[in-house]
Amino acid sequence: MQQALTRKLESFEPLSDQARWALNRLVLKVRQVGARQNLIQEGDKPDNVLLILDGFACRYKMLPDGQRQIMALLVPGDFCDLNVFILDEMDHSIGTISACKVVDVPRQAIDEITAHHPSIARAFWWCTLVDGAVLREWLVNMGGRAPDQRIAHLLCELLMRLEAVGRVTDNSYAFPLTQTEIADTMGLSDVHVNRTLRELRTLGLIHLKHRVLTILDVERLKAFCSFAPNYLHLRNTRWGERRDLSWPGTAKEG
Numbered sequence: 001m002q003q004a005l006t007r008k009l010e011s012f013e014p015l016s017d018q019a020r021w022a023l024n025r026l027v028l029k030v031r032q033v034g035a036r037q038n039l040i041q042e043g044d045k046p047d048n049v050l051l052i053l054d055g056f057a058c059r060y061k062m063l064p065d066g067q068r069q070i071m072a073l074l075v076p077g078d079f080c081d082l083n084v085f086i087l088d089e090m091d092h093s094i095g096t097i098s099a100c101k102v103v104d105v106p107r108q109a110i111d112e113i114t115a116h117h118p119s120i121a122r123a124f125w126w127c128t129l130v131d132g133a134v135l136r137e138w139l140v141n142m143g144g145r146a147p148d149q150r151i152a153h154l155l156c157e158l159l160m161r162l163e164a165v166g167r168v169t170d171n172s173y174a175f176p177l178t179q180t181e182i183a184d185t186m187g188l189s190d191v192h193v194n195r196t197l198r199e200l201r202t203l204g205l206i207h208l209k210h211r212v213l214t215i216l217d218v219e220r221l222k223a224f225c226s227f228a229p230n231y232l233h234l235r236n237t238r239w240g241e242r243r244d245l246s247w248p249g250t251a252k253e254g
Contacts, residue, residue: 003165003166004052004053004054004076004077004165004166004167005023005026005027005051005053005077006020006023006024007077007164007165007166008077008078008127008164008165009023009077009120009123009124009126009127010123011164011234011235012122012123012126012127012130012233012234012235013119013120013122013123013126014119015119015120015123016117016119018117019117019119019120022113022116022117022120023113023120026051026103026105026109026113027051027053027103029103029104030053030101030102030103031101031102031103031104032099032100032101032102033055033096033099033100033101033102034096034099035096035097035098035099035100035176036095036096036097037095037096038093038094038095039057039080039094039095039096039100039102040080040090040093040094041090041093042061042062042090042091042092042093043089043090044089044090045088045089045090046081046089046090047106047107048104048105048106048107049079049080049081049082049104049105049107049110050079050080050081050094050102050103050104050105051078051079051080051102051103051105052074052075052076052077052078052079052080052100052101052102053076053077053100053101053102053103054076054100054101055076055096055097055098055099055100055101055176056073056074056075056096056097056098056100056174056176056177057073057074057078057080057094057095057096057097057100057102058070058071058072058073058074058094058095058097058181058185059071059072059074059080059081059092059093059094060092060093060094060095060184061092061093062093067184068184069184069187070181070184070185071092071135071138072131072134072135072138073097073154073158073177073185074094075158075161075162075165075167076162076165076167077164077165079105079127080094081094081131082110082124082127082128082131083128097176097177097181098174098176110124126233129233130231130232130233133231133232133233134157134231134232136231137157137231141153141154141186142186142187145225145226147186147188147192147196148196148199148200148224148225149224149225149226150186150187150188150225151182151186151188151193151196151197151200152200152205152221152224152225152227153225153227154182154185154186155200155206155213155215155221156215156218156221156222156225156227156229157227157229157232158173158175158213159171159173159215159218160229160232160234161232162174164232164234170214171214171215171216171218172212172213172214172215173212173213174211174212174213175208175211175212175213176211179193179194179197200221203224204216204217204220205217205220205221205224206221
């Protein structure tokens with residue numbers, strides 16, 4: 001489990017043995033949290049940085065009418081807002097989707113590891129910048145893509161992110177989200193999500209059974225939703241190539 005964070009950071013920045021050892025010391029105290037539990041709520045005063053070692057979690061906000069908007073999915077190796085302790089209080093909530101293994105990392109530990117290991121500091125900055133890039137892509141997804149493309153795009157993104165931390169086998173990965181949670185993420189109704197998942201199955205693009213999703217044809221699914229992984233900035237994975245998207249159909253190695 002400890003390797004999830006190291007693998008994620010090394011998809012951005014090479015790390016020395018000493019840096020890996022220091023990262024392992026961050027995850028000595030692990031707690032188990034059940035599915036669909038709050039890790040921290042809007043209005044709370046954060047003291048520590050939360051790190052997801054196993055399972056799925058999410059950032060979300062509740063509207064006055066009880067509607068929920070999920071703004072980010074958190075997978076193994078993800079920090080729940082790396083610099084959150086700078087804030088006076090939380091402006092959103094973080095909750096688990098599946099059962100999770102979570103580490104509460106003290107602010108002092110973050111300060112010390114970044115002071116002594118510049119490569120880790122750079123990788124942490126990279127994480128923060130990628131979080132912003134993912135949020136921008138989600139805004140494009142919500143505002144500019146058809147509902148079936150939105151969901152397909154999310155499935156492609158999760159494939160890339162989970163593979164970077166070693167959680168994908170033969171293009172299959174754990175997918176604990178309910179149709180309601182997909183709807184809360186994509187701004188759709190449960191009925192629309194159900195219809196879209198059936199469509200993607202019928203097209204031979206995905207298989208979903210027992211909370212495991214298999215992408216049957218990655219290239220076709222990427223083409224279906226015009227997915228380009230450049231916003232994830234993954235260097236040391238099979239998706240790590242950088243593409244020039246200024247003109248359709250052009251690509252170059254970076």
